[in-house]
Every structure is written in C-alpha cells, then in structure tokens.
Amino acid sequence: MRAPLSVQDAVALWRQNRLLEAESLLRAIIQANPTDPDALHALGVILLSRGDVAAAVPLLQRVVAAVPDAAEPLSNLGEALRLLGRLADARAVLERAVALDGARAASWNNLGGVLVELRLYGRGIAALRRALQLQPRLAEAQANLGVALRGMGNVAGAIDAFRAAIALAPHHVGASSGLLYALHFSDRHTPQQVLEEHRAWWQRTAASLDRPPPPRRRRGGRVRIGYVSPDFRDHVVGRHFACILPRHDRRRFEVFCYHAAPTADALTDALATAAEHWHDISAMDDESAAALVREHGIDLLVDMAQQTRGSRLLVFARRPAPVQAAHFGYPATSGLATMDWRVGDPILDPPGSESACFEKIVRLDRCWWCFEPEPIDLPTRGGKEILFGTLNHPAKCSPTILRLWSKILLAVPGSRLVMLGPDEPADARYQLDILGEAGVDEQRIILVPRMAQQAYMRQWGQIDIGLDPYPYNGHTTTLDALWMGTPVVSLSGASSVSRGGASILRAVGLERLATSRPEDYVRVAIELATDRDALSALHGSLRDRVARSPLVDCTGYTRSLERAWLQAVAG
Known part of the structure; x- marks a missing residue:
C-alpha cells in the first residue's frame, strides 16, 4: 500500500511546475493537521511564487510563530512583507533571519533588497555583496545590486x-x-545601441512564447480599452492617469483597468471607482492574465509601465488584444514586437524617430504630459546667492551633465546646487566625486533627501533655476518646477527621453530655455543667473504661463489621446 501523500510530494509537484496540484495537496494536509509548519511553509512559498502575496503572509506568520528560530521561513516572510510595501516590518524580520543563520545567501539577498527599497543603498550593497560571497552565482543578488547602484546614481555600475x-x-x-531601463539613463549608449539591447531581450525572453493568433477586432459598439499598470497608486503614472480616466468619453470608450500590484492606496481606490471595469491581476501569471484580457474582448490594450518595476510586458507578448500600445510609463520603446504603437508628440518624436523603436508612433497634437497642479502658494524669493537645482532621481544625473553643472557653478560666483540625494549622505559619493574632480567644492552642493509631496514642491520654490538632467530629462519634475515659478534649462539629445524638457518648455512658450548643444546649455543657464531682472520676471510669470498652457488642460489632453487611440485601432 502506498504511503499517504506528504509535503515532500507537494514540493516535488511544485518543482515540476504543477502548482495547482501542489497547492491542492498542501491544503488537504493542512486541513488534516492545521499546525503542520512544513505544509504551511510550503503553501506560503507557492502562493508567494505565483504572486498571491496577501494570502502567503498569514501562512508564513503562522510558521514563524510555531518555529521562531528557523531562518528560512523568516526570510520568505520578509520577502512577502517587502512585496506588500511593509518595508520596516520586512527589515526587522530579515535582520532576525541573518542573525539566526548568517550563512544563508537568500536571507542576505532579501535583506539587501529591502534596504535598497528603504534607500539605504550602502547598507543594501553590503548585504548583497555578502550574499554573493556565500553564493557567487545568485542572479537575484546581482539584479538587486544593479538596482542599488542605479539608486546611488552609478548607472554604469548598475548596467x-x-x-x-x-x-x-x-x-x-x-x-x-x-x-x-538603465540604458535610457546612460550617457554612453546611442539610441540604436539601446534598440539592439531591446531586440536581444525580445529574442531571449519573448520571441519563442506560444501565442494563439491575435483576436479579431469586434465590430460595432464602444471601443474597449484595457489599461495595464502596477502603478495605479500615488505614483507619477497613477497621478497622470487620474487626470484622464474620469474624463474618458464613455459614449465612445468602455474602459477596463488591470491592476498589476499587490498594494493599494487612496488613489488606487479613486481610480477603481472611476473605472467601468476593474480587475486585480497581481496574483495571476502572465498566461492567465492574457486569457482574461481575451475573454473581455479588449480592442486596444495599453501598457503603462514598459520596462519599469512590476511591468507585465509578457502579457502583451502573448498578444491578447488585436491592437496593443504603450503610454504613460516613459517615452521610449517597449522592446516588444507585439506592441503595435507607442504614444509620442512632435517634439519628443520628430520624423525618423521610428528607427529607434519597435512600435509605430502615434503622435499627440500637444505635449506628451498633462497634470493637475498642486494647490500650493508661490514662495517669496529674495536670497542673494543663486540656487541652481535638480530634484530628479540621482540616476538621471549622468557624468556628462554633472560636468556641465560644474561649469555653470564655477562661472556664477557664490552660486550653489541643490540635488536630490540618498537618505544617507555617504551614498552620494559617486556624484560628489565627479563634481569635485571638476573643481566644485562640496560646500556648494546642498543634498536634500526624498520628501513628502508638499515639502518637495516647496523645495522647488526655493530654487532659482532648475537644471534639467541628461540624457534622461526630468519630466514630471519639470512640470512641478514650472508650477512653483522655477524656470528650467534643458538639454536635448538623440533619444526621445532626452527631449522631454524641450516638449514641456515649448508648451509654456519657453523654447529659448531648451538647448541642443552642451555649450548653449551652459551659456543659457549662466545668462539667466546673471540677469536678475529677467529671472525675477520669469519667477513672477511662470505660474500664469503654466495655468494658460495645454499642460493643465486635462480634458483637451484626453480628447487628443482618444483621437490617438482611434487612429491606432483603425490601423
């Protein structure tokens, strides 16, 4: 007679990718013995592996309560808490795990990942290097190391x-x-090189996937649009989308939203209320999510993340909709041969831009961005020294632009530069060393940490002149700077992401601040800093310029986007 099925049998099924059978067996074991820690742990890990994080956490917590001195369940619980955004709890759990078993590479990797998300980059890197000492071929630790280095602004090291x-x-x-994603921040790679890297990814990851023939476009009725995003939350993408979703013409469009993250906040709830159809696909694998889209008969499926964290591009690789497009994440290629379109504008994507992407480009008749400005008063200015500034992610501050900023600072006596830095000052050494090598005293650099939205907006109001990064320009940050009365000098390049500043400045009639040569970028910034009357006039007029511009016309933007969608669906 065969012995009763065991946890080991379930684990064997899991390793054969027979997840549903493994889960069913484990649930039967737990029903017979609700306190079996091995079964609880195995089921928690299976649920975690397939994205059902919320269900995994209580199971893993039961295991940890039963066997508090076991490092592996603690490590898995810490990873689950990280995915739910409970970073402080995850850190505490993972520090217990490495204290119990300092030779377990996975625990050090998970701890390093959490520290990186807490923006404690130096500490995270130390934990990740410990993981790699213990297990040199741990790919996850190398990937997390890339995230950490990018967070510190060292894009070359991240790559x-x-x-x-x-x-x-x-x-x-x-x-x-x-x-x-990191390649877009690199000042060492051309658009064609970036495209080739995307093509290699497609061949390596998605080209060989089994995919049924694309569904046919439905005839008659409203156009069904499906938006897919992990960022339906308080995030730049979520805030941008919140300007559009309530304004969609429901007589012509039926809107489906596919929420691809296990976390939610007040903006998530607002978007879910505004959508006609809301579906949480965070716990679905790509095949199941694609099947759901097919079942809904979506005419146009829109990716809102591209290669950013939480992206579900492999759903799009399975071609679940007759027409697929990318928008909102960032203005560049997705890398998918199954992505038909991406949205651009005439400045971001002049004629010929298609040569740097997989997709055809459907161009809006206005700037790629719109926003609903923060209700915040303008600052009172009057400091004697000129404050230049950038509140962009450190990864955007390439060596090329840091050296140009050095030239500007050295040419404007007494001026200082405000930069968004890591939470721990020691983690800013990469940028500070480049500025120092160019002759800038560290005392002229003001590092500010990431801050709440209102404080961030007020910080922009204290900066006299914004300096746009390069090659990946500031986008939302430039909108915020202009709203706070701070002019931004921008440098354009060969890629679409390097022309975001020019597109936004054109929308407010400040093309003269958009440059295409490094020497002009430096010259315009210096001239603006030395003409205090002109600078003061800009400070006083910018908010009105923005308020009268297409940038805040969210209804007009939505109509323009809808015309683009109809063009895409028509082919």
Whole structure:
C-alpha cells in the first residue's frame, strides 16, 4: 500500500511546475493537521511564487510563530512583507533571519533588497555583496545590486550588475528590465545601441512564447480599452492617469483597468471607482492574465509601465488584444514586437524617430504630459546667492551633465546646487566625486533627501533655476518646477527621453530655455543667473504661463489621446 501523500510530494509537484496540484495537496494536509509548519511553509512559498502575496503572509506568520528560530521561513516572510510595501516590518524580520543563520545567501539577498527599497543603498550593497560571497552565482543578488547602484546614481555600475545577473540567468525578468531601463539613463549608449539591447531581450525572453493568433477586432459598439499598470497608486503614472480616466468619453470608450500590484492606496481606490471595469491581476501569471484580457474582448490594450518595476510586458507578448500600445510609463520603446504603437508628440518624436523603436508612433497634437497642479502658494524669493537645482532621481544625473553643472557653478560666483540625494549622505559619493574632480567644492552642493509631496514642491520654490538632467530629462519634475515659478534649462539629445524638457518648455512658450548643444546649455543657464531682472520676471510669470498652457488642460489632453487611440485601432 502506498504511503499517504506528504509535503515532500507537494514540493516535488511544485518543482515540476504543477502548482495547482501542489497547492491542492498542501491544503488537504493542512486541513488534516492545521499546525503542520512544513505544509504551511510550503503553501506560503507557492502562493508567494505565483504572486498571491496577501494570502502567503498569514501562512508564513503562522510558521514563524510555531518555529521562531528557523531562518528560512523568516526570510520568505520578509520577502512577502517587502512585496506588500511593509518595508520596516520586512527589515526587522530579515535582520532576525541573518542573525539566526548568517550563512544563508537568500536571507542576505532579501535583506539587501529591502534596504535598497528603504534607500539605504550602502547598507543594501553590503548585504548583497555578502550574499554573493556565500553564493557567487545568485542572479537575484546581482539584479538587486544593479538596482542599488542605479539608486546611488552609478548607472554604469548598475548596467554591469544587470548584465552579470543575465549571464547567470538569461530569463531573469527583473535583471532584463533593469538593464533595459538603465540604458535610457546612460550617457554612453546611442539610441540604436539601446534598440539592439531591446531586440536581444525580445529574442531571449519573448520571441519563442506560444501565442494563439491575435483576436479579431469586434465590430460595432464602444471601443474597449484595457489599461495595464502596477502603478495605479500615488505614483507619477497613477497621478497622470487620474487626470484622464474620469474624463474618458464613455459614449465612445468602455474602459477596463488591470491592476498589476499587490498594494493599494487612496488613489488606487479613486481610480477603481472611476473605472467601468476593474480587475486585480497581481496574483495571476502572465498566461492567465492574457486569457482574461481575451475573454473581455479588449480592442486596444495599453501598457503603462514598459520596462519599469512590476511591468507585465509578457502579457502583451502573448498578444491578447488585436491592437496593443504603450503610454504613460516613459517615452521610449517597449522592446516588444507585439506592441503595435507607442504614444509620442512632435517634439519628443520628430520624423525618423521610428528607427529607434519597435512600435509605430502615434503622435499627440500637444505635449506628451498633462497634470493637475498642486494647490500650493508661490514662495517669496529674495536670497542673494543663486540656487541652481535638480530634484530628479540621482540616476538621471549622468557624468556628462554633472560636468556641465560644474561649469555653470564655477562661472556664477557664490552660486550653489541643490540635488536630490540618498537618505544617507555617504551614498552620494559617486556624484560628489565627479563634481569635485571638476573643481566644485562640496560646500556648494546642498543634498536634500526624498520628501513628502508638499515639502518637495516647496523645495522647488526655493530654487532659482532648475537644471534639467541628461540624457534622461526630468519630466514630471519639470512640470512641478514650472508650477512653483522655477524656470528650467534643458538639454536635448538623440533619444526621445532626452527631449522631454524641450516638449514641456515649448508648451509654456519657453523654447529659448531648451538647448541642443552642451555649450548653449551652459551659456543659457549662466545668462539667466546673471540677469536678475529677467529671472525675477520669469519667477513672477511662470505660474500664469503654466495655468494658460495645454499642460493643465486635462480634458483637451484626453480628447487628443482618444483621437490617438482611434487612429491606432483603425490601423
């Protein structure tokens, strides 16, 4: 007679990718013995692996309560708490795990990942390097190291780390997306080189996927649009989308939203209320999510993340809709041969831009961005020294632009530069060293930490002149700066992401601040700093310029986007 099925049998099924059978067996074991820690742990890990994080956490907590000195359940619980955004709790749990078993590489990797998300980059890197000492071929630790280095602004180092992770695990989703996204920040790569990297990713990851023939476009009725995003929350993408979703013409469009993250906040709730159809796909695998889209008969499926964290591009790789497009994430290629369109505008994407992307480009008749400004008073200015500033992510501050900022600072006596820095000052050494090598005293650099939205807006109001980064311009940050009366000098390049500043400045009639040569960028910034009357006039007039511009006309933007969608659906 065969012995009763055991947890080991369930684990064997899991390793054969027979997840549903493994889960069913474990639930039967737990029903017979609700306190079996091995079964609870195995079920928690299976649920975690397939994205059902909320269900995994209580199971893992029961295991930890039953066997508090076991490092592996603590490590898995810490990872689950991280995915739910409970970073402080995750850190405490993972620090217990490494204290109990300092030789377990996975625990050090998970701890490093949490520290990186807490923006404690130096500490995170130390934990990740410990993981790699213990297990040199741990691709996940290499990928997390890439995220940490990018967070500190060391994009070249991040690219090397992501490549190392891909060499170990060619299909590692996070490493692949991390590499492709990081390349947009690099001042060492041309648009064609970036495109080739995306093409290599497509061939390696998505080209060989089984996909049924694309569904046919429905005839008659409203156009069914499906929006897919992990960022339906208080995030730049979520805030942008909140300007559009309530204004969609429901007589012509039926809107489906596919929420691809296990976390939610007040903006998530507001978007869910505004959508006609809301579906949480965070716990679905790509095949199941694609099947759901097909079942809904979506005419146009829109990706809102591209290669950023939480992206579900492999749903789009399965071609669940007859027409697929990318928008909202960032203005560049998705890397998918199954993505038909991406949205651009005439400045971001002049004629010929299609050569740097997989998709056809449907251009709005206005700027790519719109926003609903913060209700915040303008500041009172009057300081004697000129404050230049950038409140963009450190990854955007490339060596090329740091050296140009050095030239500006050295040419304007007494001026200082405000920069968004890591939470721990020691983690800013990469940028500070480049500025120092160019002759800028560290005392002229003011590092400010990431801050709440209102404080961030007020910080922009204290900066006299914004300096746009390069090659990945500030986008939402430029909108915020202009709203707070701070002019921004921008440098355009060969890529679409490097022309965001020019597009936004054109929308408010400040094309003269948009430059295309490094020497002009430096000259315009210096001239603006030395003509105090002209600068004061800009400070006083910018908010009115923005208020009268298309940038705040969310209804007009939505109508323009809808025309683009109809053009895409028509082919």
